[in-house]
Amino acid sequence: MPQLLDYPTYAWQVWRGDRSRGELALDACRRADVATYLDVSRSLSILDLANGRLRPQYAILRAQGHRVVGIDLVNRPEHSWTARAYAVARMLFVARLRAPLSVMHPNALVCGDVRRLPFPTDSFDLVTSVAAFEHFLDVPAVVAEVARVLKPGGVIWAAIHVFTAPSGGHNLSFVEVPLRHVPPGVDPWDHLRARRLPFTVPLNEWRIHQYLEVFAQHFMIVKHYCHTREGDHLLTPEIEAELGARGYTRDELTCAAYVIVGQRAV
Numbered sequence: 001m002p003q004l005l006d007y008p009t010y011a012w013q014v015w016r017g018d019r020s021r022g023e024l025a026l027d028a029c030r031r032a033d034v035a036t037y038l039d040v041s042r043s044l045s046i047l048d049l050a051n052g053r054l055r056p057q058y059a060i061l062r063a064q065g066h067r068v069v070g071i072d073l074v075n076r077p078e079h080s081w082t083a084r085a086y087a088v089a090r091m092l093f094v095a096r097l098r099a100p101l102s103v104m105h106p107n108a109l110v111c112g113d114v115r116r117l118p119f120p121t122d123s124f125d126l127v128t129s130v131a132a133f134e135h136f137l138d139v140p141a142v143v144a145e146v147a148r149v150l151k152p153g154g155v156i157w158a159a160i161h162v163f164t165a166p167s168g169g170h171n172l173s174f175v176e177v178p179l180r181h182v183p184p185g186v187d188p189w190d191h192l193r194a195r196r197l198p199f200t201v202p203l204n205e206w207r208i209h210q211y212l213e214v215f216a217q218h219f220m221i222v223k224h225y226c227h228t229r230e231g232d233h234l235l236t237p238e239i240e241a242e243l244g245a246r247g248y249t250r251d252e253l254t255c256a257a258y259v260i261v262g263q264r265a266v
């Protein structure tokens, strides 16, 4: 369960600029990864798949002059306290980017389900997605849709929060990235072992090889790598042996974010 202090800590991280620095670091990796296949110096047509309430990559890519569309189930008018808190967080985020507030404008945000993308075939140069694929409950349908809406030669760049990482169950702190501490009374990798803590969001529980297999059905995988490591210090010989007997490797158990880059055939 998210701890009570997570919410103020999250606000503090956005205020201090930690969040924007982390998102800009992801953007730098993406630019480097796709540069061989796309000319990122020109204005690209980009889909941010599951842009989220903070809309971080939507804002960053728009600030760079790209034509960005975001799709997410959360892109609907809301008047709750949570919605107001996110509106403030977005303003702080943009301030830390030193970008105009207009980059957060919702005019290119679509409320929709990523399993049925409401866009014509061959629409986008790049589809990007951060920390979202692990929540999609029908990954094959989403990947097939992404392949349909990408132009020939277009690229998908996906950063996936891996289920097998210590934070992969989304039932521990969401503000420690990478996760360093497990609360007292909770076992590391609880979500793969005793499953005592409930998950707070829908998760497909996929492993890295499953994503790679489905992506490979539609794309040429041009690069894939572990972007963020976590939990090396939590993986005792006992836990490693227990989970190793179930087929989990140290490499997989300590990878928090995995990047897959695929290109649609030209």
Ligand SMILES: C[S@@+](CC[C@H](N)C(=O)[O-])C[C@H]1O[C@@H](n2cnc3c(N)ncnc32)[C@H](O)[C@@H]1O
Residues within 6 Å of the ligand: 049, 050, 051, 052, 053, 054, 055, 056, 071, 072, 073, 074, 112, 113, 114, 115, 129, 130, 131, 132, 135, 136, 137
């Ligand atoms: C952890 S958030 C990540 C958001 C954003 N990419 C970020 O990095 O802040 C995952 C997002 O996936 C969205 N999502 C999950 N399933 C979806 C679906 N089937 N269609 C559209 N959005 C979905 C959720 O609404 C949520 O905003």
